Amino acid sequence: MRSHKAIAVLVAPLLGILSLTACTGSGTADDAEPVSLDQDWAAADPITIDVFDGLANYQGIESGWFAKIVKDKFNMELNIIAPNVAGGGDTLYNTRVASGDLGDLIITDKGERMDELTEGGLLKDMAPYYESMENVPKYDAAIQHVNEGKDGVFGIPTQLSSVKPTEPNDGVDPTFGPYLRWDYYAEAGYPEIDTLEDLLPVLKEMQDAHPEADNGKPTYAISLFKDWDGNMMVMGKQPTTLYGYDEMGFVLAKADGSDYQSIVDADSQYVRALKFYQEANEMGLVDPDSTTQNYDTMFAKYQAGQVLLSWWPWLGQSAYNTEQNMKDGKGFMIAPLKDQTVFSYGAEVYGGKQVVSIGAKAEDPARIAAFIDWLYSPEGVQANASETMGAAGPEGLTWEQGTDGPELTEFGRKAILEGGADVPAEWGGGAYKDGGSSLNFSAVLPIDEDPTTGFPYSYKLWPSYQETVANPLTEDWSEHMGGPTTTMEYLQSNGMLTVAPGASFTTPTDESQIETIRNQVKASIVEYSWKMAFAKDDAEFDSLQAEMQETVDGLGYAEVLEVDMANAKAQNEARVAVANEFG
Template sequence: MKHLCRKVVAGIGIMAMCASMAACGGDTAADGVDDGSEMTVEVFDSLANYQGEQKGWFAKLVKDKFNITLNIVAPNVAGGGSTLFDTRSAAGNLGDIIIMGSGNGQAEDVVKAGLVADISEYIDDTEYLKQYQSAIDELTATANQESGVWGIPTSVSSLAPTESSEGVEPTFGPFVRWDYYKAIGYPEVGTLEDLLPVLKQMQDAAREAEGTDDIYALSLFKDWDGEAMQNGYQFPAFYGYAEGIGYVLSNAAGDDYQSLIDEDGQYVRALKFFNKAYQMGLVDPESTTQNYDTMYSKYKEGKVLFSFWPWLGQAAYNTTDHKEAGQGFMMLDIDDMTIASKGAQPNGTSTFIAIGANAKNKERLVKFVDWLYSPEGIQASGSQTNGAAGLQGLTWDVDEDGQPYLTDFGVKAVSGESVTVPDEYGGGDYTTGASQLNVSTVLNKDIDPNTGVAYNYQMWDSELAKRDTALDVDWQEHMGGARTTMEYLESNDKLAVIPGATYSAPDEDSKISAVRGQVKTSVVNACWQAVFTSSDAEFDQVWADAVANIESLGYDEVYQVDLANSKEMTAARQEVKEQYESQSQE
């Protein structure tokens, strides 16, 4: 998704010629008086996976509150994101509300082209947006403007940048079919490499129990590959090295930078792990040809035993019935792991929400955006998979002590079950009628001032109390009584939190971009080829030959650019950490 956002603005250079067109329609005085009548608002949303008019209960909520109908324009759906952006930019009207990335000069370009409005005159009258002035100021600086409010960053947070942004589950982690891990006696796993014989035992046990040989410990996929084989980034994250910039892996502490192709680095270690697993017969043979969706279906069918992420294995397989039967994915502990975790970002991410320069009734649009940052708006517009509880009174409510809980309807709705919304709330299927904006305005781990607990319903005591299935209880007994994965990791000092800072690498020289394109193709091919070799000696030879070829293409030139950017990113993280600590002491 983040790569698509960049593509959406790739052709932004043409916008200079349409600046005057955009500016002539963007004068607030020309908007006239807002009579409050119904208006259709076009939302150019580079994150949305839906195009067209918002329907259902969220549409009714917005209509009732603002007399607005949202019409979403989504490059993700339309295809050719850059073309769509260029076409609308050339017409001088990108949209009434714009959701897009600010990195790589994007914010500066849309401001200079006159495609977004300065909404500073409305901010003082907002209830929520003005609370994020620091984040707004940073975006203004990113847009290379000395003043004005040109957009509102998203995923803003009141938490410290050194506090994990994750709720009950980390982004990364070694998640396994716990029932088969139990079946082989819960063996201790000292290092990543020690996981291999454990997975072999689990695979043997699963095949015997199910009476089939099409169950594999690991299943891989290609369609998320970018700078390199995407699956290879996951194991470094178990040791504090989250995916960095280009061909550099950097650790959470910011004191180590590794080249992706370094023979002794964490990324090549991951490739060697995959290769050894392949030699042991643990890798799904369709890994080289399948996409994510095909692989996901195998998790649902119980055909894969290891998951890099909780939102893969658990989402696909951990149904209530399976959990009550003691079956499902849970994290096992690797003795020497320290999992990389992204810290909260007080100033938000590089994605921002802006008002189009040509939009009518800007004040009403600002009020709508302000509502998206309100407690009600956060829960109603957020993604249920990320812990948004939906609409109070329908999917959730508070008890006599003021503590939040999911209603019976809400339990079914947030689990993805098809449920019909009562007519008074708009009718239709709940999931279909949920917000299609696909944007998180405020971090869901932040505290809802109305309840005193996190917005994320998965962190509510009422939900944690439900972790009493056979699977949950068995896992908890072997994890020191921890109720959740994050509780275990935090209490055992197994998190490496990367300070949350907004950073975007600058535009690079066209020559470097051309070299990067050649290098990228060779690196991706080399990774897959090396993983599927039949011996350690063959792996070493294939990888050595590949590295020689990659280096001959100019890899070091690209790496040096990425290294410089990685060090700037570390400096930005340190700066936001120190800034937060300074403000906290005032």
């Protein structure tokens, strides 16, 4: 078990001396009157606050066990306002900004968007409450950084960490990777997989051997969806991460700064991924519903065992690797792709992309400030972050302190590892998975140490979890991968992980002309990408690729590419700087 205490020591001088309580410009204003948060909020009058959350995938009044915790502690209900659900891009945001009231609690992007809201008077200065907070001030350096140049505290960064920025912010699994149905791969005799393209004949053999899932429906090696398409086809971007790339607009940038690619170039990793899908489809390996289904429909197919390859652990493993399936030797594990150098995000020294703020017109800002501070407490971190982020949920329900450290309760095992469970009435009732926080952010990275236990927040990093989840699936995987106990251990020990130092870089907002061109170009790229992925042969693929290049060039692609290339290189400079400073 890796300890983060030594790392915390490196950051401690910053956290100790950069106190915001005596600052101007980027901290508590000199004339701010402190406001005590030490109150019995449960006895206060009930309130409902509007939470404008750019990350939420649910809209409406929060319900379930997380809502009950918030109600019991603060006598407060959360009305989630979610642009992701409402649709229309920035329309909802712009409409509410124009009204002068975005929300009481606001979760939005730092950088230019936060600046816009601060300058527009839509955010409340939290400086008066800062001195009374018990948890947030532990991260003074990050908070000072995000509020630099402002006369007050207008945003608290998310995903805070004491882990070095050159270390991955993931736990036992990286965000990306070629996770396949290991039991079917074992049946095939563990064939060697040298490159991305070598996955195809292996997947073909697996699918041919198991043409139907247990529910009697067809199995497919690959299933796709369109919901998250943006500057490109999101499922076209995923295979590029296996070789250390991540997106910056229309650019693929390697984590170590050694390469930058235009996604429409014929030799780009993105076009390579589209060709991979086209060849897979010719082989009958792609789910024909891919062009019309949404993420939820696709996820249900993974749950039913109808899909054999997943680019994310929180898709294949989350959906199918139940405790019972793993006991039966069934489930998703990362494949031994010989040339992979998987992209991994480094821990963010100054927090993630989003910040938490209080709306300027909030009627009870002190209570909201107390709620924000609680979100950064050990109890709040575990309760708010979802299980896909590694959090274990509320102590006493899903986990408890054991003699050798924290461990999942019987209920926790059922709820998290066995596919779900109904919550006891005293905890709010309903299905556990439906009752979690809809805020959809982690205040502190789950790999960080919980000071109340001395172990990471993530239950997957607890010794008790590692000891009790050993099963035929993971044991067989470990035996054939050289003995590692986790995916991360396998990748790191074999030099197959590329970490992008966590520099907390904020991409500048596009100028209006660039934004207009980008919207036209990305729509064309996405349209052609899907056509290329389902082209009937090589000739059609090449023809569509040429059409895409000609079309986007005519729309002004080069102008936007220049912006994205500059941003990608600036991001790398920030990564190099933070690695030199903290690494």
